[in-house]
Every structure is written in C-alpha cells, then in structure tokens.
Amino acid sequence: MSLELSLELMSAILTILVMSYLFFGNKFFFRLASYSFVGVASGYVLVLIIFQVLWPRLVLPLLQGNLIVAVFPLLLGILLLFKLIPRLSSIGNISMAFIVGVGAAVAIGGAVFGTLLGQIGGALVAVSPHQTNANAMRVTEGFFVLLGTICTLAYFQFSASNRRNQPVRRARIVEWMGWVGQAFIGITLGAVFAGVLAASISALIERIGFVINFIVHLAGGG
C-alpha cells in the first residue's frame, strides 16, 4: 500500500469517525477522532515551533554570537516557562507583559492606520463626486453605505440622557438611527451566516466527494 493510499484510507476513516456525530452524537467514534486530533495537532505545532521558529530564531543566533537578538528573549522565555508552575507563575508575568505591550501597540497602530483611517477615507471617497468613475449611481451607493455605517455605529451608542421622572432613553434621532442600524447589522450578519453555511456545505460536499472517490479508487483497485 502506497503512502498516498494509506493517507486516503486514514483520511476516510477519520472522516467517517467524525461524521458519526451526526448519527450517534458525541460517542466513542467521534471522541476517538477528536482526541487523537488534539494530540496530533499539538504535537505538530510543538515540532513546528521548535524546528521552524526557536531553532532558527533563537538557537542559531546564539550559536552565531548574535547575542542581542537571542539572549533577551531567551531569558524572558525561561521566565515564561514558570507559567507551567502555578506557584511560580507570576514570574512569567514580565514576559507576558512584554508580549501584551507590543501587541497592544501593534493593535492600536493597525486599528488607527489600517481600519479607522482607511474606512473613514473609503466612506468619504464613496460619496465624493470627484472619485474615479463617478456617476450618480456610485454616489448614491456611497451615501447609502455611509448612512448604513452611521446607523450601525449609532446602534452601539448606549449613552443616554437621564431626565427627572422619565425613563432613561437615548435621543430620538439616535433611537431611530439605531433602529435602522439594526437592520444593517442583521443584513450583514445574515450574509456572514449564509457564508458560513456555504463554507460548511462546501466542506461537506468535499468530504462526501472524497469518500466516494476513495471508495471508487479502492473498488477500482487503484
């Protein structure tokens, strides 16, 4: 049996084991596949990190004498290993703080320069009559998108005025915009959900097709 056939057999068996969930629920076969999958996935990531990340990025520079690149993260990494010991886990907080600090800065910069400025600029450009290939339809389309965007943001606006002897309510215009924003959010989430269904159906079709092909391949002797 060739490696390819063995892989196909293993894939077919695993597919059937997982699909058993549809008929038997979270029982032995499904657990067999899922637990073994966890072991393989974690082992693979471990190997990948060691041989594709730590070895070339930490060990090799250290061996080559590039201490400034390797020593500091190595020390912080050793501290991070203390996270495995509950009593000493606080020692690794410094390393985690380093990661979180850099991550926070990266997130801020990306959000501002990647999404906020980009999307605000895109929304304004869409309503600009001076845009490329501008016509009435595109400008109307831009206004529609701008309105939907503002209404969606208004839906997440939860600050409200507090007047005496009256229930706490948002401003009337904000209420109305929030109501419209609900519709836009519902449409967007519906589109996403339809995409999820489409992706899952694609996966289901691909798995069924794989099993059929394997059976045909196996039956055809091939």
Next chain:
Amino acid sequence: MVDNVRCPTCGKLNPANSTVCQYCHSQIKPASFSSQPADSESDASADPDWLSELRDDSPPAFSPLSSESSEEIPDWLSRIQNQASGDTPSQGDPVGDILGDHPVPPSAASTPPAQPSSAQPSDEMDWLSRLDDAPLSSEPTGDGQESLSGSQADTPPSQDESSGADDWMRSLTDWGMPSSSILPDAGSASSQGELPQEPAALQPNGEMDWLRSFESNQLPPEEPSTPAPFSADSLAPMGNDDLPDWLRGMQSATPAPTDEDQPAPQDIPSSAQTPDLPDWLNDFQGQTQPAADDLPDWLAPVAGADAFQTDQPNQTFLEETPPAESPAAEVSPFTDAAADLPNWLQSANVSSEPSQWASPFASDVPPPESDNPPSETQPAESAQPFVSDDLPDWMTDFDQKQAVPAGFSAPSSFAQEDQPPSNQPFDVDLPDWLSEEAEPESTAQGLTSADATQQPAQALSEENHLETAELPAWVQAMRPIEVVMPDEADASIVEAQTEKTGPLAGVRGVLPLEESAFQYNKPPIYSVKLRLSEKQRSNASLLEAVLANETTPVKLTSSQSHAPRAIQRLIVSIFLLFTLFVVLVSASSDFKISVPPQLYPPELTSFSQQVENLPANAPVLVAFDYEPGLSGEMRFASIMVLDHLMRKQSRIAIISTIPTGPALADQLIREAASLNSGYDVTANVENLGYLPGGTISLLEFANNPKQAAPQSFLNAHPWDGNALSGITTIQDFQRVIVLTDQAEVGRAWVEQVQPTLGQVPLLMVASAQASPMLQPYVQSHQVQGLISGQMGGVLYGQINARQDHNIGRVYWGAYQIGLLLVFLFVLVGSIFSGVVAILHRTQKGETHES
C-alpha cells in the same frame, strides 16, 4: 496676718476690719458674717457645747488661732455654713446624690430645716459630750473639723448662727457616715463600726439603703491583726439600742478589745470625729490610714503625722508622740491660713477634701507670728516626725535644705518631688467624688503628695518660721489663670463658677459638679421595634418581591421543539447526506440546477486583472492563512489563482501565520503545478513556512521579511534562491495575495501589511463566511481584488477560461443542491419555529388570562 485682709476677688490687701474691698469694691466677707460683729465671746457662747468643751480642753495654742481667725472666716466657709443651715440631708446634698442613686428617706427630705436645728443639739451634743467625757477628750480632731470648730468659735452669737452651725454640723455628720462606712481599710472600717451615734441621732428612720448594702458588703468580717480602735466602753454610752443593725453587726463581728488592749485615747477621738466628718473626710482617712500601715518604718513618723492630722489613731505614732501635744498646732495654721487665703486658693481649698484643705495652704500661708505665738515645745513635738533623729539621712538632708523659708519651701518641694508642680493646684481641687475614685490608688501608694505636703507644713508651721501671707513666686506661678487675669474677667469667671447647690454652695471657683459631672440622666431608651412609614413598607415589600423573583428557582422549560434534537439532527443529516451523495455520484452526468452566472463581481475581475497584469517571473507573496477545515471551499479558488500565477511564471513565496498553512500550501502547489507542467516549482516556489505570533509577526514580516522568516519550510537559505532573489522588503513583491478563511486574518493583513505595501496591490481569496466583512476594504481600495468562496473560484476559473481544470465546476451541482437544501431547511424550520413560538405565547397568554 490679721492686720490685712486679702480681697478674694482682686487679691489685694485690705484692712482687717473692712468688709468691702477698697480696690474692687467687692465684698471681702460674706454678708452673713460681715453684718455681725466678730466677738470671740459671743462666738463662744454660740458654739455648741461640744465645741466649747473642746475649746476648753484644747491646748492653748489652738484657741488663739481660732479666735484670731474669726473675722477672717473665708466666704467659702460661711457659705458652707449657710448652706448647711438651710439644707436637709436629703436636699441639696450633691454628695449624697453623687454617691449613687441611693434614695434619700422621704422623712429626712421633708424635714424642715428648723426642726433639726432645735432638736439636733441635744442629741448630737449628747454623744459629743459623752465623747468629751472619755479619758482623752482633748484628743485632736480632724483638721477640717477643727478648722470648722475654730470658725464656729468666731461666728456671731446669734441663735440662727448657732442653730445653723448645728445644722451644718449635722449635715456634715450626715455626709460623714456613709463615706466613712465606705472606707475600705480595716482600721477605718473598724472605726466606722464603732460609729454609734449618727444613725440613731441623725437618721430617725434608720440607716439608708446604701448603708445596709455596705453593712453586708463593705465591712470586713474580722481583722485580727488590726486592733479595734473602739473599745466596748466607748460604745457603752451610746447603747446598743441606739445603734443601727449594721452597726450592731459590725460590733458583733469585730472582736471588741479590752481596755488593756486598746488605749483609750485612740478610741475616743476616732469615734467622736468620724461621724462628724463628711464622707470626703472619711475618704481621706481611708487613704491615709492604710498608707500609714503600709509604710516602712522610716516613714512611720510621717505616716503618724498624717494620721495625727486626720485624727486617725496610729499606735506607733502615739507611742512616740504624746497625743495632747500637736493637734492644736497642727490645725491652727490652716485655720488661720484659710482666712487669709486669696479667693482662688479658697476655692481650691473648698473644692478639695476638707482634711486636705489644711495641708497645702498651711504650707503656703504662714501662720501668724505675733497673734499665735506657739509654745516652745509644740513645734518640736508637732514636728517630731521630721526630727532629724528620726529621719533617715536623706530626709535629714532634705530638711536642712528647707531651712529658710521652711514653712513654704519644705512642703512644696516635698510635694514637687512626688508630683510636678503644675499638677498641684489640680490635685487639691479634686472634689471628694474624685478622691473616692482615686482612693484605692492613693491607698496603695500610701502617702499622697498632699499628705506629704501637709506633714511638713504642719510641722514647720509650729516652728513659727512662717512670717507673712505673701505667696512665694513659685506658688503664684501655680495659681490658676483667673488670678492673674484682669479683675473684671476674673470676677465674671469666678461668678460663673460659683457653686449654687450642695455643701459648697456659694463657693466660687470650684469645679462645676452639678452642671457637668452630676447631671446624670438616664440614657434614652430606644425601642427595638422598627417603625416604618407606609412608603418604606411598600419599598420593602417591593424589594422582597424582587429578591423573591431572584431566589425562586426558575422552572426550566423543556425543549420547545416538538421533536427531540437528536431526531431533528438525524432527519436533517440523512436527508442532506443522501441528497448530496446522489448528486455527487451522478456528477458525471453533470447535474446542476443552473450554470454558473456570467455576471462577475467587480472585485473578482479586478483580482483577475491584477494577476493577469503581472509580468513574467514576477515575485508574488501568497499567504496561506486558512485552516484545513475550510480547505474544501478554499482549495477551489486557491488552485485557480495558483494556476493563474503559474501560467504567468510568477515566482511564488509562501508564508503562513497558521501552523498547518505551509503544509496546505505545499499540497496546493503540487496540485496547481500538476495543471501547469511547464512550471518549475522547485525553482520558482519558496515556502517560507510558519510565522509565529499572529499579528505581531505580520508586522515584523512587513517591516523585515528576512528577519521574520529566516528559514523556509524545506530550505535553510531561502533568500538566496531564485524565488526570492532581489527581495529585501515586502514592497519588492509585485503582488501580495492572501488566502484566508477568517475576516480577522484578512483585517490583520490590511492593518499591518497593507500600509507598508505602498503601490503593491493586496489581493484576497476569502471564504464565503469572511468576504462580507472584507468587502469594506475592497470598497475603500485597501484590497484591490477579492475572490469569495467556491462560487468565486468557479467564476475565477470561468473568467480565465480554465473550465477544463476548474475542479469547482465538478462540485458545482452538488454545491447548488446543498445550498438549496439548506435554504429550504432554514426557511421551513424558521417558519415552523416562528409558528410554534407564536402558539406558545398565545397559550401562555390564555393561561395568564384564565
């Protein structure tokens, strides 16, 4: 000393016969005294019998002092007298009020003041006369009483005064009995037990309740070591029938010594004086007596002197000191000094314990020199405790140091050794109730500072070294602040502090006992029952209702669908699987609902154009950032894109932020390469592998690709190969294509990498689930092309005329059937669940209405 009289208000000296101060025009003497001429003879006639007898029997040194000081009876003394004459034991007696909430017998309270004055002398003087008949009738009395008697000797001979004197004497005895009975020390207790006359004579209704309590509690059962100072003989005149029960009990409890055992001189004075003393005097006795007992031998004379002053018999002292020698000399300085004292000192004097009055002021104010010539022997004998022979060495030294003006400095310095000078005025100002509080402490300590001050003062006063009434500077420095204040303010303050009730009524400068300390009120009784208003009650019930809703377990409704979930799942699964299986099996027949649309989204055409416009051998970065789970969807479009790139002979660099990405890329590259036989994968494709760190690694790769991916999936030096030749920055790539199944990953690429790309187009192949969230980036031109899902892959192959190799078309029919089934399931299921929900709500509403 008597030539001048010091004004109690301004403190300036006035002639002795003046009644009004020449400087401040305030009364120097109380009206009652000033209105009547001072006549020693009339005073003597007005004195009660026992006083006259005492005077007759007293040493010569005593009487002159008393007569001399008659005119200068301080106002505090006169007020005491007035108050005593007007007060019954139950009225205006703060001490009695203070000493607890002991009820005063109503008969005593209702007794008119006149009656006791007329009836009292006979009773009281009887027992006094009996005491006088005792062998040592000339035994010294207490200081306070001696001073009082001295004062009485100088009082005008009016009947009122005499009766008043009797009254206040009686009231003093009324004070004294309870206090003396409280005395804890054995000696005093035993002496109290011998107090025969007071209850019968002064309290017609018998002893008070608190006396009964002390009868059982306070009296020590037996003190064998303490000789009982009272003999049975001394009590004989009183008669057991006159004694109250508690006294009889004490009498029986205390073994009565025989006359041989107990010297008579000790017995009689104590029995005679103790009941006459107010309680605070007896308190003082209680302080001094055990102190003397506890004192070491070397201090025994000192203690003896103290006991001598308080007329508390001390056997040791009496053995050394003849009883008749010292009392008059001991008392006279005080009596005289009290008359000459300034007002503030008088106030302090009055507020302090009577037995202690003498000591500080006798030490401060020298006795008269010319008017009171002491005998030659008296000073030496009265000062016997301080005779150097009896003193230890240090005391001798101390005595020598106090040579000039011994009358002032010796006692004060003696006191200064024990206490800071600043505390002395406040010490003597202590009222009796405070002294009661301090009694145990002082008892434990033996001699108080006041006692210590008193002893040398008395001893030295008899030495006639005392010259004038001028206060030394250090005493002036210790005076209360009102003395040195301006007169008006002083007068107002003094007036404000004038005692209005009690035995100290009319005395100024005393601590405000009534106003502050003794105005006890019962603490308000608060009901434990909570009173609620209607509003509070309604709020409470509302809160209870809210809490009840929170705490009441909510009935979990069972699944509202009629079919169990497993069955639902089974039905849907079987139907879906069977349909798709049939469609896939019949795929060879090219089953489809409709052909792929011929309308192409603009982002797809843009994507295609971007790839199509690539020059040959252009470096392209392809990121495989999708999970294997979505490979079934992603691979259709991905293979078409890779096929297009290979057709364009692009150099492909592969990167992934997902661990499985490189492996998926390797497989897809091989599949795409199988469609392009002329494409050299080994030369043109470099799999840079996995980038750890997610978003951070994207930024690192955008800034420095070589540092972020130093090694490739299978090659140790990827940057030296053909695929990456000439690539140093990310902008060196001609295109950046991201294959992703998650909108977050696509957003991370837009946020972190796209700003660094410059003019390099960013293209995306996204899953159908991610494309709605990535569309805004396409609309904002941050992403120049987008292929969405399986349909996008089919369309991409269709637009590039790769239908023969479009694997997406193989599954197109099944894909359409699958989505149609899902559409129907969702539609029917939603309608069904909506109807069920409406029916359920309707039923619920009907149930509520019914």
Next chain:
Amino acid sequence: MRNPFATAVAIAVGLLTLLLGYLLPAAFTNIPVALEIRSLMIGWAVNLAAIAALVAILSLVSVHIRKVQAKRNADLYSLLTLLFFIITVIAGCVAYGLGIYRSEYQQVFVIGFQAPVEASLMAVLSVTLILACFRLFQRRHGMIAITFLLSTLVFLLFNSGMFSLLEPILPPGFLGDFLGLLQILPLAGGRGILLGIALGSMLAGLRVLFGADRPYTG
C-alpha cells in the same frame, strides 16, 4: 498595583513600539537606530509568542497527563491524546532533526490527519447550523432576527448562483444591478462593525498602555 514591574514593562515597551512604529514621523522612525530598535523589540515579541505557544502546549499536555493519572474516572481518551502527541513529536524530531521526510511528515500529520478531521468537523457544522436556524425565532425576536433570517436566505441564494435563473425573465442589466445592490447591503453594516472593532481594539490597547488593564497578571 499588582506586579508593578510587569506593568512598567508593558507600558514602556508598548509606548516605544507605538512611537517608533506608528506615531513618530518618518523622519524619526526611518533613522537606522530607531528602525533597529523597533525591529528588535518586535522580533523579541515574536520569539516570546512562540515560547508562549510552547508553554500552552506543554500545559495542555500536563492537563491530559493529570486526567490520565486521576485515581477516579481516569480519562482513557486523554491517553489517546498523549499517545498521538508523542508519536507526532517523535516523528517530527526524526524528520526535522535528521532532515529527512519533512514533506512526508507534513502530508501524514496535516493532510492525512488534521485536514480530514477539521473538514469533517466543518461538515458537521452545517447540520448543526441548520438546526440552530430552527430555534432562531424561539430565542430572538425583533428587527435583527427578521433581517438576519431574510438576509441569510437571500445570500444563500446569492452564493448558490441561482439568481441567474431569473436572468431570462428579467430586463437586461437588471440582474446585474440587483446583485450589485445585494452586495452593497452587507457593506454598510460590515463597515460599521469594522469601525466598532477598530475603536474597541484601540481602546483595549490604550487601556493596556495606560496600565488600566493588566491581562498579563494572573
């Protein structure tokens, strides 16, 4: 403040990265030293992230070891996990350590094992999502539920490409405009959501940089 040194590290590193990476003008950030510092810090963070992933895997393994060693109700499925973990690690060490069969190692453990399992799980998800739609109106009401359901149905048809069936009966060009309009509809809401996500990310990052949030302590 809990663990002030860690907080100081997070704030300092974050501010330095933010300044050198985004906020300072290019005249400052393009200085070689600034570029080197920024690159160094980001590189350290990436390496630490890799080690953090390593720690997470070791922690997962330790959990399964404890479950296997449990005296009561020992989890035999965890034993299966450990077994496959060991096999995968050993094979990976052989493949990468010796430098042989790297491609085969990838194919066996990713294409042969992980991909089918994950794809099958995704396939099962389709059935689960359909069943979830059955209970949609039992759980949610109102505008969002209605528009969500309608949007789902419409975009299911859109993704299937079955609108092309209407092309013969519709006027020319109408289907194209209709599909274009359909594609625009989720754009507005998606942009609003993206802006909200960006604002939330920025706020969360700023809270970390100001020390208000310290997710690294614990």
